[in-house]
Amino acid sequence: MAYDALVARLDDGLDPVRFGAFPDGSVDDYYRLRDGESTVTSRPSFADAILAGRDSFTLEHVVTEAGGQAVNAARQAAALGDDTVLAGHLDHPLFEFDFETVSMGDPARVRVCLFDADDVMFVEESADLADWSAADLRAALDDVDAFLERDALCCTNWASVPGLGTALRTVAASDPDGGVFCLDPGPLSAGQANGLLGALTPLGDAYDVVVSVNDDEARRLAAAAGGDGRPTDPKALEAVRTAANAAGVVVHGADAAVASTAEGRVSVPTLDVSRGLTETGAGDRFSAGLARSLAAGWAWDLAVAMGNACAAHYVAGAGTGGVDDLRAHVDANRS
Template sequence: MSYDALSERLSVAFDSEDAGGESDESGVRVVSLPDGSVDYFYSVEDPQGRRLDTPAAFGRRLTDGEATFPLTPTDTQPGGQATNAAMQIHELGERATLVGHLDHPVFDEFGFETYSMGTPATINVLEFGDGDVLLPEPGPTADWTIAALDAVVDWPDLIRADAFCCVNWVSVRGLTDVFDRLASDPPETNSFPIIVDPGAIGVPDETAVEAFFRTLAETDAVGPLDVVCSVNPTEFDRVAAVLDVDGDRSHLDRLAAARTALGVHSVVIHGPEAARAATPDGVVSVDMLETATTKRTTGAGDRFSGALACALARGWSTELALALANACAAHFVATAETATPGALRAALADHGRR
């Protein structure tokens, strides 16, 4: 029933067939921060020029001693978790504000509000049929500070938004200061969702992760702030390990236990099979929409985060919010395009005919 309800809601929530920033007056404003990258996509070939379709095939060739793999450039895109989320927010017809490292011509065509803090990172993406391999180059965001943010954008204006989408703490450790600022100077509203996708938290040391988790709990404890930690299944396993959540429990029990241990409003797992959320009202699960093709996986989780922020900012139920986020992620995986309301309605109509 989740997707039937979503289809009905999409028919009345947005004015135009393809909103693209033209939402109705009830639309929301979502701030997305703090990163930015230029993503260079490549297909990977063997020495005979045959494309390798899976990371496993690539790995086997490496194990067998092959050392030369020609790369064919396939695309160049604006990237970064915050950028991807902001594009989804905008395409849903909401008012997106992106703050990140955006000093590159690839970011010039955005039709929404942006504030650049400097040079973006460079991400090299090896595209395979069942998943991508990311090769990031050292970027400028490791030294990200709240002072640098204040230099380019007015904080009181930012917190007049309806929600924040805060991503990629792993690469931008200074993001912790944003939560401290929100706690000390919160928005004047009854409810303010903060979607937090920390990134691949298996990389940092456990002490840093624990300190970050404490900051999230302290932020959630303040007034209207509702922290929603959104992770993929691999990242959730790392969260559960740091929180010492028993691995022998069922998926839903582990999720609920992680939310309690983390001390935030909600914990969400988004994956290829389903999206699940532990909230103050219990655990909700929404199956992922099936996709006939896989065009691109890098950035799908960020579209999930952006859509989730929009839905929660609009006051939608958790189940409906997960359905919207799933639909946006699935559409991107199948098409490599950011979903508009019209595209979602078409996809949901096709889903209903199956």
């Protein structure tokens, strides 16, 4: 079992890798939605209230946190002891970490409406992020080439960063001596899925590209690659992997994480945990655990299990897990 092997690996401790994440960042305000004296706990109940004519709700503030996909991934890698550099949009006092950061402008503002499942996010975009380009990354870093040649890179939020397509082609043209390049695109539209596959194709000649997606994102990419759109269908995932010139495509779903790789198909069940405050940010922690483990030379099943462990620890409300946290968590929840 992959989780038995993961516990044994975590018992031995981890050798750090050089990890980088870019380019987003957000200030995330979490709220509960109230309808009079009652808390609205689901999307259907919210929709029912609106259809019934309710036109006024109350937002009850819960917490404000540093967010953004790259930020979440960097926090996970740092918690595992990796040498971490975050290049994001971090111009806000909330972004103070004990690892290296550089800022490229103002973060987005995200209001997360907490439901029992499937939180809803309302995003106020950052103009700096909307205008971002590879030139901003180069200007922010003392040595952008060294950053691009880190053992593992997490590049995130394709859906909200229009300049990423051109930037990835610029990176590929520079022919870096790349390691693992994990692309976690965020909530793709159908049109964005085609652009993403086109931008990843040249990048695969410089990196071991890994595409990390949820079910909805996988469905859109599969449709763009000519598949039937079922998110974990073997032929559909392999079509995405081929179109993206990727080493692997991983779908982190509710019941299992499924990967299509050059070595074959891998499936690792998720850890069964009770949900804490939110699942928002769990996928980013999955991507970080996956990418840093592949960069450390781990087999695919073990790396996918590590991603699942990072996500499950966060979903359970235990925060971003370090090595000892994850070992205990997996040991307690493996079947």
